[in-house]
Amino acid sequence: MAPPPSAVADDAILSNGYSDDETLLRRNPVSAQWIIQKFGGTSLGKFAEGIAEDIVKPSTDNHRIAIVCSALSTGTKAEGTTSRLLRAAAAALHPRSKEHNEIVAAIASDHLAAAKELISSAELQAEYAASVEAECTRLLSFLSAAQVLDEISPKTKDIIIGAGEKLSCLFMTALLRDRGVDAEYVNLENIIHPASTGAALTQEFYTDVGLSIAERVRACGDRIPVVTGFFGTVPGSLLASIGRGYTDLCAALLAVGIGAEELQVWKEVDGIFTADPRKVPQAQLIPVITPEETAELTYWGSEVIHPFTMEQVIGAKIPIRVKNVMNPAGHGTVIFPDDLMEGMPSPAAVLKPRFKRPTAVTTKTDITILNVRSNRKNLSHGFLAGIFRILDSRRLTVDMISTSEVHVSMALHTDTPARQVAVMVAAKELENWGTVDISRGLTILAVVGKHMKKMVGVAGKMFQTLAQSGVNIEMISQGANEINISCIVKEHDALKAMTILHTRLFLYSEDDA
Template identity: 50%
Template sequence: MIFPRSVWIWKRKKERKKERNGLKLSCMAVTDPANRASLSQNRVIVVCSARSTGKKAEGTTSRLLAVYGKLRGVGAAMCVDEEQQNELVEQARGLMLDICNDHVFAAEAYIQDPSLRGKLIQTIKDECQELVEYIVAAKRFNLEINSRAKDRVISFGEKLSCRFMAALLQDKGVESEYVDLCDSFHYDANERLDGKFYRTASEAFTRKIAACESRVPVVTGFFGNVPGSLIDGDIGRGYTDLCAALCAVGVKAEELQVWKEVDGIFSADPSKVPTARLLSSITPSEAAELTFYGSEVIHHLTMDQVIRAEPPIPIRIKNVKNPRGNGTIVVPDRILSASHQLTRDSPKPQAEHKKPKRPTAVTIKDHISVINVHSNKRSISHGFFARVFSILDTYSISVDLISTSEVHVSMAIHSSSQQVEAFGKATKELAECGDVSVLNDMAILSLVGAEMKNMVGIAGRMFSTLGEHNVNLEMISQGASEINISCVISARDATRAMNVLHTHLFTFLE
């Protein structure tokens, strides 16, 4: 059996241009001579996310979430207001018509073969009609509207995207096959997301892929039958990355490629830091830290799967606008990526004995609040910290950074709009433990680098540089792994602070 050498993920979640331009970019990437050569020389799996437009709110997934909102409204109005139910069904039908028309437009614009185009358009209409009929059935038969129903609705985005991509490849002379993973395996809904689940999923995906034989599998990034829920559970909207990783592990791929609309991972956010440089390679631990502390790199579960694979699988991030660019590679073997050189002027790799001259990247995590709790007892109780974290756990609030003393704890917490109510309740309960103060509109500034532990004085230089530029620090934290140094600053200083650090700790050291 021939197995693929690479897995491609086509990511079109955040296109900043109009829909037509975004589609054109994807089509150009597919048909670029370099990628056509890869398709002919290697076995490739293509995993697609749902298509998007220039505005995220108008993208397919966002529209399908709106459809689910109407469906949930239908369920809430059961046996109460039939007129309201009918109105919600019609609104959902209208949203599905918009989604259908967008995909039909794409087929008409980019599929040249009349026969392929006609079949694709009919398939798009059939898929959309199936979802409309499900909504009507939910009203007629009082179906339960739960997280499983939500997963079912969301899955149509990937189905439509993969239908289009499979037809596009066939139109360009590449034999391909649409692969729907929604019902590829069955798993007890009460089980946990553990190693057994991931092995089961990977093996099931591999069987589906193997059935394609020599054809290029075009795989739905959405896969169902996840304990709890795929979209609302522990995985969330990074499921496409995870799906591709499980496919890569199952077929023992040589490389996993994630295609986005940026050239790769940068030393800072290039939209905010003009001097940011593309990184040729980083380690998985660095990628994980950057993801956690504000940079959208790769879903953490994706890295877990490919790094633990035998042998480990590197992840390459590439740009649909620049198919021939090398991108950034996340290398499991630290020996291959120890130098972490920036790409400008193609610098020579550092010798093994040389100490690193700079960190890898600097990043900002916004929407942070700091909670300070000062114990109301003279001598600290061994249960003080346990009580504090028990309260946070009750409201499912995670702590990003923490600083403690005998009678005091400061915690930096990501305060999303969905957690406002829970955050307020937790703060009130924490007042039972001692005096509580809250600082809002803060940000976490993080310096990341696997070799920073060998950079003597880097923490002092970071904080002195910020102090010299009048950036006040509310909290300081460094993990035991010494891979990152973080501090909490005012959100209004965030972009300026990131530029200051990048200039003094990256640019000036070249």
């Protein structure tokens, strides 16, 4: 088990290392010694054996461990179990279609094949095969009922997608037992009391759910709980109200409810970097990052952790550590609440390099700009209101905006065909308010850093660097909180722009500091 992050000298932080002094960032010793480990579907699909042997099993030496699993996936999210279950649900609404049966059969076959490959015990294999058959039979009953009724309610759709997490956790429970770990399958589909499903998604609701999950996990005694990321029916439906990130939220609620020392989110990268390491080889691992910076990076294109999930854990003063399933010994990146440093010696030492440079640079692709110039027949105070009523009716979110009394430019994320169509329809409707033109093939380039407000001239340096590199800027935005500076560039310039900014703003000599 990797030790908690420590207070280190500047050069140690910049080289992504830690010293033996663990004083500054260690959790308060009064907290419980639970570690919650959340594993994504791709990690489980590709590295299940390593997760069992090299991560979960060694972690039990010094901590109480509970693991939360997403549905298995061996490729992209579109090829994962949850996506296939959603396709099965859609297929079931077609009369006389048998596609949903074929999808479920393929899902069952994939899980059984994984068990046959990794589980040596014939008894455990047989037990798991029986569980898969029972779960898939139940799943098919819901799909068949939907086909007869020609309707799938939000609750039924939740039950259908929840089968993915159940199959995944059954598999991991069997695998851990096969490796000598006394594990227990924890199905949360009935954890929420039926009387509460009509309530709103308030913080009180989430707190109650977290305590209920924690109580169920404690009931496992000395066994390792393998917890389904699917936690039943919530007000408005789990999928519709929370989205595909509900497994992260489940892990967060458990961590808060049980008073965990740390929530670990295991991915296929070493942590959070100063830029996308797949695109910028010089990108550096960030040892410690604030929740605000993580939320900004998530919004602007880096898939880290959903802000609401992070809010639950950080609000309870529990650090989140992002780690790599392929490098269990690595320290990862700790998302650390600022106020946990209060009362500790010299907390500024941990974040001192942040006062010298931004934290990270990221990009968000598939951006379209809508420019609307008023026809001046409308009062200026109604101009923006009319524009946003149209965008709201088409469920379009504005990522960046630049306005004047009679002109507005808006950047929208058009990463799906549905959003692209919605933008075209909205553009036609906006012509009632003035002249509309559309610019496509753009990328948002964002520089993020909580301490940028203390860095005089960082915006000037950013735009001067882009200008010297021949990168034209289409639009500029800076938030009032000064945590990010964003601009829009042509998509074909995005990689060059990100690389040159990373080199100029992040890689510097001691003389530049």
